[in-house]
Amino acid sequence: xxxxxxxxxxxQLLKNVQLLGTQIGRTPLHxxxxxxxxxxxxxxxxxxxxxxxxxxxxxxxxxxxxAAIENGSLTxxxxxxxxxxGNTGIAYATIGHRLQVPVTLCLPENASPERKEIxxxxxxxxxxxxxxxGTDGAQQVAKELADKSPDKYFYAxxxxxxxxxxxxxxxxxxxxxxxxxxxTHFIAGLGTTGTFTGxxxxxxxxxxxxxxxxxxxxxxxxxxEGWKHLETAIVPGIYDSSLADDSLEVGTEEAWEMIxxxxxxxxxxxxxxSAANLVGALRVAEKxxxxxxxxxxxxxxxxxxxIIKNLL
Numbered sequence: 001x002x003x004x005x006x007x008x009x010x011x012q013l014l015k016n017v018q019l020l021g022t023q024i025g026r027t028p029l030h031x032x033x034x035x036x037x038x039x040x041x042x043x044x045x046x047x048x049x050x051x052x053x054x055x056x057x058x059x060x061x062x063x064x065x066x067a068a069i070e071n072g073s074l075t076x077x078x079x080x081x082x083x084x085x086g087n088t089g090i091a092y093a094t095i096g097h098r099l100q101v102p103v104t105l106c107l108p109e110n111a112s113p114e115r116k117e118i119x120x121x122x123x124x125x126x127x128x129x130x131x132x133x134g135t136d137g138a139q140q141v142a143k144e145l146a147d148k149s150p151d152k153y154f155y156a157x158x159x160x161x162x163x164x165x166x167x168x169x170x171x172x173x174x175x176x177x178x179x180x181x182x183x184t185h186f187i188a189g190l191g192t193t194g195t196f197t198g199x200x201x202x203x204x205x206x207x208x209x210x211x212x213x214x215x216x217x218x219x220x221x222x223x224x225e226g227w228k229h230l231e232t233a234i235v236p237g238i239y240d241s242s243l244a245d246d247s248l249e250v251g252t253e254e255a256w257e258m259i260x261x262x263x264x265x266x267x268x269x270x271x272x273x274s275a276a277n278l279v280g281a282l283r284v285a286e287k288x289x290x291x292x293x294x295x296x297x298x299x300x301x302x303x304x305x306x307i308i309k310n311l312l
Contacts, residue, residue: 010075016099017066023052024062025171029179030297035265036282040290043281044180045274045297046172053087053094055299056172060194061091063167064156065101074154079104079125081146081153083138085226086115087299088158088192093122104153106138106145112225114303136234158192160237168198176294177206184291187280189215189250189273191226193239195296200243214244215280223252226273226298248283250276259301259311269301269308 027050032043048056068074079102080092089105096103103124107116110131119126127145129138139159146155158164172195176183186203188196200212217224220232228236258275262268270278274297281295301308 010069010072013076013099013101014069017062017069017095020052020095020098021062021066024058025051025175027051027175029176029294030266030268032266032278032281035261035278036285038285038288041285041288041293042291043285043293043295045268045278045281045295046176047300048296048298049300049302053091054302055087055090056195056296057087057091057298058094059167059171060158060164060192061088062095063163063170064158064161065092065095065099067163068154068156069101074101076101078102078151079153080156081142082106082156082158083129083135083142084158085135085138085191086111086119086303087226089124090115090118090122092156093119093124096124097122104145106142108134108138112303112306114305118303134233135228139234158194159234162238164192164194165198165201165238168195169202170198172296173199173202173206177203180292180294182292183207183210183294185211185213185284185288185293187213187215187277187284187293187295189224189227189277189280189298190230190239191228191273193228193236195298197238197240197243199296201240204243211245212243213280213284214247215250215276216247217276218249218251224250224255224272224276227276248280250279254279256307256311259308263312268297270297271299271301271304272307273298274300 029044052058081104083106092103106127109128203210217229220229255272255276277295285293
């Protein structure tokens with residue numbers, strides 16, 4: 001059962017945020033064995049919902065929170081502010097709730113009902129932004145708010161904050177490589193780009209031969225919440241385009257079909273973005289004669305019950 005940590009000093013707050021780190025990362029790998037079976041080629045998917053706050057964004061959210069507390073930018077009297085499509089916001093709100101640090105989030109109004117309910121239950125102050133402008137519009141609102149009230153907010157700016165990608169450089173990549181030192185391919189979608197940038201940067205340092213594929217939606221008006229169509233969106237400041245060996249596009253309909261297949265064959269209830277990552281991994285694996293392919297499952301279907309109910 002989760003508990004709220006009560007802190008009475010900056011020193012205690014730092015100790016408490018360090019304590020929360022024990023609940024971040026170390027997520028299991030799931031071998032895809034029924035949906036894909038080809039001699040010499042294996043696919044593994046990292047189940048990122050099995051950590052604090054229920055998604056891959058716990059890693060970046062925690063790293064950003066921790067660094068800000070350590071350097072004095074964030075206290076119990078100053079709110080963490082950021083734009084989010086949902087999962088990073090849930091990570092922020094979960095950590096803020098535990099530490100009694102206020103959190104203000106700019107969230108597109110078309111975020112899933114489950115995400116809104118979770119954020120509200122955790123006590124986050126939510127500012128709803130245009131559904132038509134997505135996270136780009138939410139970023140603009142957050143920046144304007146931060147510029148207007150710098151004493152009230154610590155603007156986390158996950159799209160430009162190096163602690164986003166460093167979280168994956170220091171944890172995700174090492175967990176994968178330690179478990180699967182023979183990894184040959186890594187595949188992940190682009191949103192804030194932190195997962196891909198940090199994981200690939202470290203994997204390439206460990207073994208430059210690992211082939212890394214980035215994934216994007218196949219059009220701007222997609223249904224892959226959290227992903228960006230970089231040709232038409234604001235490119236995150238932390239993104240390093242030189243890291244990808246190649247890039248593939250995934251359609252929303254493909255992801256929805258994969259949600260059904262992953263459930264029936266692998267007993268995995270996936271979110272659209274997780275299913276899209278799995279689509280990309282299968283595409284890469286199908287072209288190989290030998291290899292170990294790894295992808296990320298950012299979250300499960302808990303926050304997409306309406307979509308899942310209509311698909312399964």
